[in-house]
Amino acid sequence: MTKILNEAINLVDDDLISEAYFVPSNKKSFSVYKYMAIAAAFAIILTAVVLGTRGANKPAIEPTTHPTEQYGGMNNLEVINDSGIVFENTAYTDEEIKTFIEENKNIIAGNTAIEYQAFDIPIKIATKGYSPVCLGETNILVLDNLTLPIMIDDNIVGSVSLFKVDGKIKFTTSAHGEAWGRLTNALKENPDSELAFFYVGGYREIAVTPENKVYPLLSHVELPLDENVDYYNKFKTDYNVYSWEILNDENNYIEVVVSESDLDSEGETSDVITDNTTKVSDTVAVTDDIGRIIEIRLEDVLSKEISSIEVNSSTRLLLDQKPITVTEEQKEKILSYISDIQYTEAVDYQTMFGGSYIVKLNYDDSSSAEIVFMDKYFYIYSSDGQSVYYADETDNSVNLAYYIVDLIS
Amino acid sequence: MDDISIISLYWERSEIAIKETDVKYGKLCNHLANNILNNNYDAEECVNDSYLTVWNSIPDARPNNFSAFLCRIVKNLSFKRLEHLTAQKRKPEMLISIDELQECISSSANIENSYDIAELGRLISSFLRKQNETHRNIFLRRYWYYDSVKNIAADYKFKEEKVSNILFQMRKKLKKFLEQEGYNI
Numbered sequence: 001m002t003k004i005l006n007e008a009i010n011l012v013d014d015d016l017i018s019e020a021y022f023v024p025s026n027k028k029s030f031s032v033y034k035y036m037a038i039a040a041a042f043a044i045i046l047t048a049v050v051l052g053t054r055g056a057n058k059p060a061i062e063p064t065t066h067p068t069e070q071y072g073g074m075n076n077l078e079v080i081n082d083s084g085i086v087f088e089n090t091a092y093t094d095e096e097i098k099t100f101i102e103e104n105k106n107i108i109a110g111n112t113a114i115e116y117q118a119f120d121i122p123i124k125i126a127t128k129g130y131s132p133v134c135l136g137e138t139n140i141l142v143l144d145n146l147t148l149p150i151m152i153d154d155n156i157v158g159s160v161s162l163f164k165v166d167g168k169i170k171f172t173t174s175a176h177g178e179a180w181g182r183l184t185n186a187l188k189e190n191p192d193s194e195l196a197f198f199y200v201g202g203y204r205e206i207a208v209t210p211e212n213k214v215y216p217l218l219s220h221v222e223l224p225l226d227e228n229v230d231y232y233n234k235f236k237t238d239y240n241v242y243s244w245e246i247l248n249d250e251n252n253y254i255e256v257v258v259s260e261s262d263l264d265s266e267g268e269t270s271d272v273i274t275d276n277t278t279k280v281s282d283t284v285a286v287t288d289d290i291g292r293i294i295e296i297r298l299e300d301v302l303s304k305e306i307s308s309i310e311v312n313s314s315t316r317l318l319l320d321q322k323p324i325t326v327t328e329e330q331k332e333k334i335l336s337y338i339s340d341i342q343y344t345e346a347v348d349y350q351t352m353f354g355g356s357y358i359v360k361l362n363y364d365d366s367s368s369a370e371i372v373f374m375d376k377y378f379y380i381y382s383s384d385g386q387s388v389y390y391a392d393e394t395d396n397s398v399n400l401a402y403y404i405v406d407l408i409s
Numbered sequence: 410m411d412d413i414s415i416i417s418l419y420w421e422r423s424e425i426a427i428k429e430t431d432v433k434y435g436k437l438c439n440h441l442a443n444n445i446l447n448n449n450y451d452a453e454e455c456v457n458d459s460y461l462t463v464w465n466s467i468p469d470a471r472p473n474n475f476s477a478f479l480c481r482i483v484k485n486l487s488f489k490r491l492e493h494l495t496a497q498k499r500k501p502e503m504l505i506s507i508d509e510l511q512e513c514i515s516s517s518a519n520i521e522n523s524y525d526i527a528e529l530g531r532l533i534s535s536f537l538r539k540q541n542e543t544h545r546n547i548f549l550r551r552y553w554y555y556d557s558v559k560n561i562a563a564d565y566k567f568k569e570e571k572v573s574n575i576l577f578q579m580r581k582k583l584k585k586f587l588e589q590e591g592y593n594i
Contacts, residue, residue, distance in 0.1 A: 009533055010481075
């Protein structure tokens, strides 16, 4: 359903799409100018009053003549600040990188193997990488955005990008595309040099030699760089340089060999998006000693003394955001929603496109139960492994979901 | 350069057309692709592919709204690229914003109904035209362009909570509007 709605929104009228990027402060400027012109036509004093009050609050912004100018292409390239580099966040230690790659090497290598059908051959995942400097009005180097190349044979075929979310290291992988061939060429053609890496125009990555020869890693369009500027020496740091030598040093990569039989039965590693026909009962149902499924009733979860209630959503969970502990008043409200739910037991658990809401009941005896709402279905999962799911015959679970949205937004 | 002149360059088969497209819309296209793919390399590949697609489309096309035409191509190619991506990923803004749309879905939704999506799109357009301009644009920034709440708040100089509230109210209104129009999605 959500997909249908998303597809329909995709088809809204063109003018609505174009206008959506019009920055409102600029439009206010237009309004102010128009208002001032009208006021001035009627009374000079009134104009002075308007100027006096509005001028104090009017942002000093030139009206934008086109809604997308703020996202214009190469115009900002001419403005590269000469005054140095701003460093943001903290770089990873060698140990952190090696540990992280070691822990995730199978997923990373598995994905690379699938992308290139590269089974039973060594895949090298670099544990030393680089963080490009983004050149512009402010030159910025984000130290915890790190690119680690991946090699098969003698060629870079992709990369692992490390970054941090709420203090935890996360990664994405990238494969295919022109960038890797270009990166391989840039490093191979300068085997004795360290190349410096930059983003220009916000997102276009380039590698630059000590002689200031520029290798665009992508971009078919011409880059308006000034040939008189020594970008390499001006903006080279310890963090944005890389070389063929560093890449091939055996101390700087972890080698993994993936066999096709190592992959799961669907031939892919798992994704964060759950399938629409997931049957929770296949994965979390618990049986007693003689194989009967143990049921937990909705009234059971309300029968014990509740010390606290936490609420969360699946989206926040995926972003590793902590649940919110509700107040006493909010707790009573939530419990009244739950006790009003009219339900029948459901066979299948309909998983929508993410978007579930979670109420966790923490009991005085240190056990807990989670009630997960999704559309008209909800299930209860207790900390001792019991679970059951229901279909709500009313709108109470939906109303509870709305209430939780208010609490977590 | 204005859009009409850029389109004329495509019709003249002048390669400057691509450069001018990039100058004017490059960052927007990359921003949109990145919102979907969350990866600079993949995003730029998609943008470059989009330029080629536009080159191959004009002529015969002569779009009335060039920026929307271009953004649609970028979006479609980015989605195609996303289908090929696997493994543990930073959850792109695209998925987060789609999750939020789930609240617009009626609790009595019958998933077996078929829907004329184009008609539904026209209906949503008419809904949006009746809304406050700022709220409309914030809605589209989030659910068409998949912009983050943080980016939207920064551009509008609002607090993030305000943007989240606006989006929540818009989703509720849209749900009610669709139900009144007989759409139990």
